[in-house]
Amino acid sequence: SQKLSNSEKLYRQAQKVLSGGVSRNTVFRQPYPNYANTASGCYITDIEGTVRTDFANNMAALIHGHSFPPIVDAVISQLKKGTAYTLASEIELSFAKHLIKRVQSFERIRFVNSGTEAVMAMIKASRAYTGRAKIAKAEGSYHGTYDFAEVSQTANPSNWGNIDNPSSVPLAHGTPPCVSNDVVIYPYNDVERTLAILDKQAADIACVIIDPVPHRVGMVPGNQEFVEAVYNWTRENGALMVFDEVITFRVKYGGAQENYKVSPDLTSLGKIIGGGFPVGAVAGREEVMKVFDPHEKNLLLPHSGTFSANPITMTAGYTAMQYFDKKAVTKLNRITDGAIGQIREVIKLLDIPVSITGAGSMFRMHLRPTPPNTYREAYENQEVKKLINELLDYMYYKENILMINTFSCMLSTVMTQKEIDQLTEGLYRAFK
Numbered sequence: 001s002q003k004l005s006n007s008e009k010l011y012r013q014a015q016k017v018l019s020g021g022v023s024r025n026t027v028f029r030q031p032y033p034n035y036a037n038t039a040s041g042c043y044i045t046d047i048e049g050t051v052r053t054d055f056a057n058n059m060a061a062l063i064h065g066h067s068f069p070p071i072v073d074a075v076i077s078q079l080k081k082g083t084a085y086t087l088a089s090e091i092e093l094s095f096a097k098h099l100i101k102r103v104q105s106f107e108r109i110r111f112v113n114s115g116t117e118a119v120m121a122m123i124k125a126s127r128a129y130t131g132r133a134k135i136a137k138a139e140g141s142y143h144g145t146y147d148f149a150e151v152s153q154t155a156n157p158s159n160w161g162n163i164d165n166p167s168s169v170p171l172a173h174g175t176p177p178c179v180s181n182d183v184v185i186y187p188y189n190d191v192e193r194t195l196a197i198l199d200k201q202a203a204d205i206a207c208v209i210i211d212p213v214p215h216r217v218g219m220v221p222g223n224q225e226f227v228e229a230v231y232n233w234t235r236e237n238g239a240l241m242v243f244d245e246v247i248t249f250r251v252k253y254g255g256a257q258e259n260y261k262v263s264p265d266l267t268s269l270g271k272i273i274g275g276g277f278p279v280g281a282v283a284g285r286e287e288v289m290k291v292f293d294p295h296e297k298n299l300l301l302p303h304s305g306t307f308s309a310n311p312i313t314m315t316a317g318y319t320a321m322q323y324f325d326k327k328a329v330t331k332l333n334r335i336t337d338g339a340i341g342q343i344r345e346v347i348k349l350l351d352i353p354v355s356i357t358g359a360g361s362m363f364r365m366h367l368r369p370t371p372p373n374t375y376r377e378a379y380e381n382q383e384v385k386k387l388i389n390e391l392l393d394y395m396y397y398k399e400n401i402l403m404i405n406t407f408s409c410m411l412s413t414v415m416t417q418k419e420i421d422q423l424t425e426g427l428y429r430a431f432k
């Protein structure tokens, strides 16, 4: 009889109770995913006892790695005082004050439970404020699983449509047609085409969503000219410019928006601001955030959530962000720049067509000699995807390094030169 690993045994059972054996496709792995046992700092150990260096950090959520002692201590003490109340809590206030001080465009904030929920609240707030139905988003960008945010994720180039008017293709089968009708797709960083597309629907657009460093579009930062052009367009046309900073908040102390001369009306947050616990938030201009305010006689957007701003998440998140101060952000970004520099040396040494994009403490590798500028350039066909999966498998099984499945890395503050060297040397052997 064949000898199964412990993870394989669990996965066989899991397939009988969880659809596909998992609750998130992100952890799905062929032939089976390994089951985690413990994690600490930059290391994660599975139930087979294999220790891996973690460059995924729960999809960019763990800015201080696993089980960061100050977070563990703070959460344990909060656990004893209760986990969620049908009352307000002081920690929610403290954390809100911290975030509002941190970012110039934040005047009011509301906490929710995931990035998906944050983007949904941001879209609904934009609609409530403007009284308009349509939203605009970048072709191929990921913003979570709200119906409207999910449009244009199709990996099939035959669905893209003309670049002057990219198709509004729903992701999930059976999505109501009204969803794609109300989502306008623009090509990222392409000022001329984007403005022409927006102009055609000018009177109906509630908001233009920009992820300042969209991961799935190619992790190429939005250029200054593009962001300013969109900002000016929204001022002229009574729409909002909103940023999805669920991933990119780590890029600068005040989020990736610090890089621009203009500020978004609203911002969605998630991932690192939860300190390892489920979180989301929408923050922005007071005048717009008023749509949530129950004092208003004519309340435009009733909003609640059983676990929103629960004291466990607030405690963990507030602790995480206090430790991710200006000095920590600078240090982490410098370590990341060093890692990218070392990987570029490997690329040069091996003379291979690989390029790197990213910002702050995140980067993505592309199997092409020059970095992609657009979503369509960043698109990887089946052949390229297969190669990337082979590289990822090599890194995972042979080098014991966990990366994000787009061939990306999200660093944490507890990483040192040792882990960077391990990554670089691993990549050298993988590429070879």
Ligand code: PMP
Pocket: 059, 114, 115, 116, 117, 119, 142, 143, 144, 145, 211, 215, 244, 245, 246, 247, 270, 271, 279
């Ligand atoms: N927006 C962006 C830019 C994201 O990267 C993600 C998650 N990867 C989301 C929204 C959704 O966040 P969540 O998975 O917490 O729902």
